[in-house]
Amino acid sequence: MGELSNCPECYKLFVKTQFKTVCDACYKEEEHKFEVVYGFLKQSKNRTATLSNIEEHTGVEEELILKFIRQGRIQLANFPNLGYPCQKCGKLIRENKLCISCGKDIKTQLFELEQEEDRRQKVTEKQATYYTFQPKNN
Structure with missing residues (x-):
């Protein structure tokens, strides 16, 4: 089911779904731009x-082209010089x-974090150990 939202492009109110992230008017404009790029x-x-x-020759902004790729x-596979940025460093990647x-x-x-958690767990276990002391009877 969709939720009421503002279009990120024109701020009009529309029903946002998993597949529809912009209003109808902006969707039609995106489709037109896709046809130009394609x-x-x-x-x-x-x-x-x-x-x-592609951006220079079509006039379609880079972010929208990246959206089409994503x-x-x-x-x-059909376009050897195309890619999208790595989500961490921005380097151009293809998958x-x-x-x-x-x-x-x-x-x-993650491996270092797991190792640290293991070390903490072992320290906690050692601290939770109880000993009894019985004095010698002379």
Whole structure:
């Protein structure tokens, strides 16, 4: 079910759903811009275009082109010079959400965090140990 929201482009009120993130008027404009971008990329001479080339020749802003890529409407397999930025460092990537180095960095940080949790758990266990003392009877 949708929820009432303001369009992020024109601020008009509309019903936002999982698939519909802008109002009808802005959606139609986005569709028109997609057709312009797709028409540009369909030409064989433009298949090696970069993001900035596409923006320059079509007039469609980079963020909207990236939205089309993230939605899977522009398949990167057909366009070798296209990609989208890594969500952590901004490096141009063609798959996943993070580049390889940022992915490794996060895995390393998670491993270190788990190690620290294990160390804390062991210290807590040692502190929770109780001993009894019975004096010797002479």
